[in-house]
Amino acid sequence: xxxxxxxxxxxxxxxxxxxxxxxxxxxxxxxxxxxxxxxxxxxxxxxxxxxxxxxxxxxxxxxxxxxxxxxxxxxxxxxxxxxxxxxxxxxxxxxxxxxxxxxxxxxxxxxxxxxxxxxxxxxxxxxxxxxxxxxxxxxxx
Numbered sequence: 001x002x003x004x005x006x007x008x009x010x011x012x013x014x015x016x017x018x019x020x021x022x023x024x025x026x027x028x029x030x031x032x033x034x035x036x037x038x039x040x041x042x043x044x045x046x047x048x049x050x051x052x053x054x055x056x057x058x059x060x061x062x063x064x065x066x067x068x069x070x071x072x073x074x075x076x077x078x079x080x081x082x083x084x085x086x087x088x089x090x091x092x093x094x095x096x097x098x099x100x101x102x103x104x105x106x107x108x109x110x111x112x113x114x115x116x117x118x119x120x121x122x123x124x125x126x127x128x129x130x131x132x133x134x135x136x137x138x139x140x141x
Contacts, residue, residue, distance in 0.1 A: 002088075006066045006132055008081040013053035013069040024060045031056040034071065038115050048072045055116070083122075083130030091119050091135045098133050101125045 009016050017028045035050030052069035059065075066085055070076045088094050098111050104126030111121035111133070119135035 002064070002086070004064045004066055004085045004087060006068070006083045006085045008076070008083070009053075009067070009069050010076040010081075011052060011069055011072075013056070013067050017053070017056050017058065017067055020058055020060070020065070024058070026058055026060060029057040034069075046072055080130075083132055085132040085134065087134050087136045089136050094119050094121075094133045094135050098123070101131055101133075 007016070014031065017031065021028050031053055032055045033050060034045060034052050034054045037054055039045055049072050052072070054068055056067045057064055058067070086094065086097060095111060098121050102123050102125075105123050107121070107123045109120070109122040111119055114120045117134045118137045120133065122130070122132045124130050
């Protein structure tokens with residue numbers, strides 16, 4: 001299991017990734033945009049979301065830092081744009097941690113299958129710490 005930092009930006013994520021990649025002399029993994037994700041015809045993607053970064057990674061001194069932009073119109077506050085991402089090959093470990101972390105906290109996304117993970121959830125614990133929990137089944141970038 002790994003615990004990784006997840007940074008969220010308000011439309012300038014690509015610029016931040018390029019800045020950090022240059023500062024640490026590394027390269028970003030594939031930068032996936034919202035426009036490249038599977039689309040739901042019932043909820044058309046607004047034009048202003050298409051080029052925003054949905055997910056990217058950098059490796060800095062052996063540690064992974066993950067990145068994304070907010071979805072247009074989503075709340076954004078500098079200082080609250082950092083979460084911890086727990087990535088594990090053990091799905092039971094993810095489920096157990098999620099159940100314990102959500103006690104007294106606020107669930108933002110229930111554990112569920114997504115196109116990038118069999119089991120992903122997001123919450124803020126009772127201490128105000130944001131967590132993303134994801135099963136690593138080989139689909140993650």
